[in-house]
Amino acid sequence: MDLFTVTDVATGRGTLQYREECLTGLRCRISPERLKRHIDQTLKIPDTSESCPFCRENIFSITPTFPDGNRIIRGESVTFPNMFPFAEWHTVTVITRDHTVPAFTKQQIIDALQAQAESLLLSDGYPSINWNYLPSAGASIVHPHMQGIADQRPSWITERYLSAGKEYHAKTGNRYWDVVREQERSSDRYLFGDEILWSAHAVPVGEREVRGLLPVARLDEVENYIDSLAEGILEVISLYKKLGTYAFNMAIFFGREKSKNFSAFCSLVSRINPNPLSTSDSAFMERLHNEPIILTLPEDLGRYYRNEDR
Numbered sequence: 001m002d003l004f005t006v007t008d009v010a011t012g013r014g015t016l017q018y019r020e021e022c023l024t025g026l027r028c029r030i031s032p033e034r035l036k037r038h039i040d041q042t043l044k045i046p047d048t049s050e051s052c053p054f055c056r057e058n059i060f061s062i063t064p065t066f067p068d069g070n071r072i073i074r075g076e077s078v079t080f081p082n083m084f085p086f087a088e089w090h091t092v093t094v095i096t097r098d099h100t101v102p103a104f105t106k107q108q109i110i111d112a113l114q115a116q117a118e119s120l121l122l123s124d125g126y127p128s129i130n131w132n133y134l135p136s137a138g139a140s141i142v143h144p145h146m147q148g149i150a151d152q153r154p155s156w157i158t159e160r161y162l163s164a165g166k167e168y169h170a171k172t173g174n175r176y177w178d179v180v181r182e183q184e185r186s187s188d189r190y191l192f193g194d195e196i197l198w199s200a201h202a203v204p205v206g207e208r209e210v211r212g213l214l215p216v217a218r219l220d221e222v223e224n225y226i227d228s229l230a231e232g233i234l235e236v237i238s239l240y241k242k243l244g245t246y247a248f249n250m251a252i253f254f255g256r257e258k259s260k261n262f263s264a265f266c267s268l269v270s271r272i273n274p275n276p277l278s279t280s281d282s283a284f285m286e287r288l289h290n291e292p293i294i295l296t297l298p299e300d301l302g303r304y305y306r307n308e309d310r
């Protein structure tokens, strides 16, 4: 059973691939030739530490508290409700004490993920844990922070996988996520891990999309896996760094019911580095057509990781 389709189209300078994920209908175009344009930008992080609301001198006076009057404190992290929510329940976890850090420690990520989980379990909506890192990835504040959202209706991607996974099971008798695990493990896209299986996604929604597939569906089941989840996230971030990109987006999608037909997964995509001209990596195909132009073949990313690191 094919999980995705590939249609090759010859262009003047090479081959363009149209890919489609069979379960969801997600589509993208992969054009490895475009890598040769070298539009990479040298990292330039703006200095915004002055008047940052997430720095220690401001955070406890500027940020709001939960209804009980408290913020969630775990290690260095501080968690509170978002002042400008775009979800029924929207929380922010400031990950580090420092405004910027050269690299995240495992403990910082563990504390932030645990605090996010704790804050999201105060709601009964469909939760996700999200992270925009650096302004070119959409972060309006440079100080590293994760955002948890939960709504009665899941976001589009979660809803699509939930309903299509149910249909898939009814049609084939198989659990979609078991089939994905099996195929990814033995594919060129495989990166690392077993309990949480990390691989370059076959139909990337963004550049170098890597997914970590969890063995559970719901947020209240994730506690025992947070340690290994944090390790995996750091491994992907360091892979991106090795490839020259520092900015990224992350989302961890969870189901809500005791559904056998859903697995929670963590998705990361690398983003263009912050740069003085505001050169962007999102244009009409990404923003209006919902069909991203991808440069890196997922199979190349898998091979690169396994050759460089193992």
Ligand SMILES: [Zn+2]
Binding pocket: 049, 052, 053, 054, 055, 056, 098, 099, 100, 143
């Ligand atoms: Zn700060």
